[in-house]
Amino acid sequence: MSVAVEAPPAANGASSSSPQYPDQYYYVDQILDRPGPRTDEAFSAGDPVKSFLREQCKILVIGAGGLGCEILANLALMGFKDIHVIDMDTIDISNLNRQFLFRPKDVGQPKATVAAEFIMKRVPGVKVTPYYGKIQDKDDDYYMQFNIVICGLDSVEARRWINATLVNLVDPENPESLKPLIDGGTEGFKGQSRVIFPTISSCYECSLDMLNKPTAFPICTIANTPRLPEHCIEWASVLEWPKVHADKKMDTDDPEHISWLYKVASKRAKEFKIEGVTWQLTQGVVKNIIPAIASTNAIIAASCCNEAFKIATTAAPFLNNYWMLIGTDGVYSYTFEHEKKSDCPVCGGETMDVEVGKGWTIERLIEWLTENQKIQIKKPSLSLGTKPIYFQAPPQLEESTRPNLEKKVHELIPEGGEVTVTASTLPFTLTLRLAFV
C-alpha cells in the first residue's frame, strides 16, 4: 500500500520560517493566507495575522506533564514562537510512556526545563521559556505579559488558583488585561476542553460542582471490612499514619513515606487475604493519581491548541465554551455553553462603589447597606480579605467583631479597600469598593 502525500511546492519565501525548514509553515499558511467562510470579520489574512502569531503572540502553558507535552509540541508546530511553560514537578520514570518529550536520562530533572529544551531543539525558531516552580510563585505582572493561557493540569487546586488570578487581573480600563484561559483536563478515557474569557464567560469556579469528586471510601469500610487493595492503602494512610506518626505530616512525594504505607498496607492485605497492593498502587491511591491514557491526552491537547490558534488568529470561530469527550463507551462528545453562575465566588456577585463619609462608623456603613433599596440586604456580614470586620453569626464571632461597629470605617479599611459582604438574603457575594469623601 502506498500513501500519496501532496508535497509542498518550493519555498515561497514565507517570512518567518527557519532556514533549515523553508516550508515549515506551508500548511498552516493555507489557513492564514486567505479568509474562509467561517473567518471572523477581524481576520486580516496574510502577513498581519502571521506576524501576530509568530512575532507578537506570547502564550503560557501551565503544566508540562501528559497534556503539557502534547500542548507544547502542538503549539510549536502550529507557529506559536514565544511559548512559556511552568511546571513544579520533576520527571519520574513512570511518566515516560506518554510524556514523550522526556527520555530515561532526564529522570529527576525538572519537566519544564527538559520539555523546553526538547521543543527548541526539535522545532527551529521557537523560543520556549521554562519556569520550574509553582504558579503561585508568580505575580500579576508576570501573568499580564501573556496573550493566552493554556492549562494542562491535574490539580483542581492549581486550576482554581489560576482561574481566580486571571479573573482578578481583568481591569475594565485595560483591554489587554483580559487573558483567554483554555483549560484541558483528562481522566482515563474522558476529558474536556473549555474556553474561558475571565469575567465574560463561565469560569472554572462556576463549574466546580460538575467535577467528579476524588474517590473516597467510607471510613468504616476501611477500618473494618476491607475488600479492595485500595481499602488497605487508605487504612494505612488515613488511620495508621496519624496514629503512628502523630503530628508528622505525610508527604506523598517522599518515597520513604510511600514505602512505609506500602509495608503497612501489605500487612493489612495479607491479614484479610486481599491481593493487589503494590508500591505503584500505593503511590497512586495516596496521590490520587488517575490513570492517564496517552490518546485521550492527545485529543484534549489538540482541541485546546486548536482553540488557542483560532483565538490568536481569528481564522475560525472558537469553542463556546465547553467540549466534553467520553471515550469509555464508544466515542461520544458533546459541546455546550456552560453558564456563568451569578453566585460564583470568583466571577459572580456584584461590585459597588461606595462613597463613605469621614465620620462613618462600621455601624453606619451597615445601616447604609440595609437601607439601600437597590440591594435589599438584611443582616450583612463584612470582611476585608481574610479578616472579619463584622459577622452576624456565629455568636463568638459576632461578639469579637462587635467592638468594630463603633470604629470609624477608615480606621479598619484603607482607601480603595474591597469589602466582601455576605448575607442570607443575598444569593451572591457583594463587594464594596470604598472611597472616602
Add this chain to the structure above:
Amino acid sequence: MIKIWSMKKTEEAAAKKKPKTSAAQIRVQKDLTELELPSTMKTTFADPSDILNFTLTITPDEGMYKGGCFDFSFAINTNYPHEPPKVKCIPKVYHPNLDLEGNVCLNILREDWKPVLNLTSVMVGLQYLFLEPNPDDPLNKEAAEDLRRDRDAFTQNVTRTMKGGSLRGTTFDNVFKR
C-alpha cells in the same frame, strides 16, 4: 487576536473587578454567618481572625449521650468546598462511629461530600451521630457489637465512659467536666 473587549462592552459584568479574597474564604464566611445553631451546638474560634479553624462543641440534650460536651476540631483548607472540612473528635469517646484517634464515620465527611453541602450539613450530621449511634457503620467495632447485642448494656457503658471510666482496658475522657 480575537477582539474580546468589544464583546465585553455588551456585558453588564464588565465594570467589576473582584477582590483578592479566596473563593474558599468567601464561602466559609457565607456558611458561618448563616449558621443557625440550636442551643446544643456552639462554635469556638481560638483566633477569631482565622475563620478556617475552629472547634464545635455538641452538648446533646437527649439520647444516651445527653449532657456530655463533645468537642470537634474543624480545619478547612483552601480547596473548600471542593474538599470537605477535616473534622476530628477531640475527646476519647466510646461510640460505634468514632474511633479512639478521633476519626469520625460520617458519610458526608468523605465519600458523599458535595460542594453544595455546607458547614451546617456537617454539624447537623455530627449531632445526629449522638442521637442515633449507628452500629452498621462501625469505627469502634466493640462499641458497635455491644450496641447490637444489648442496648441497655451499651447505654450503661456510655454512661460509665462519659464520666472518664475505663472499659476493657481503655480509659475514656470525662466529657462532663466543664
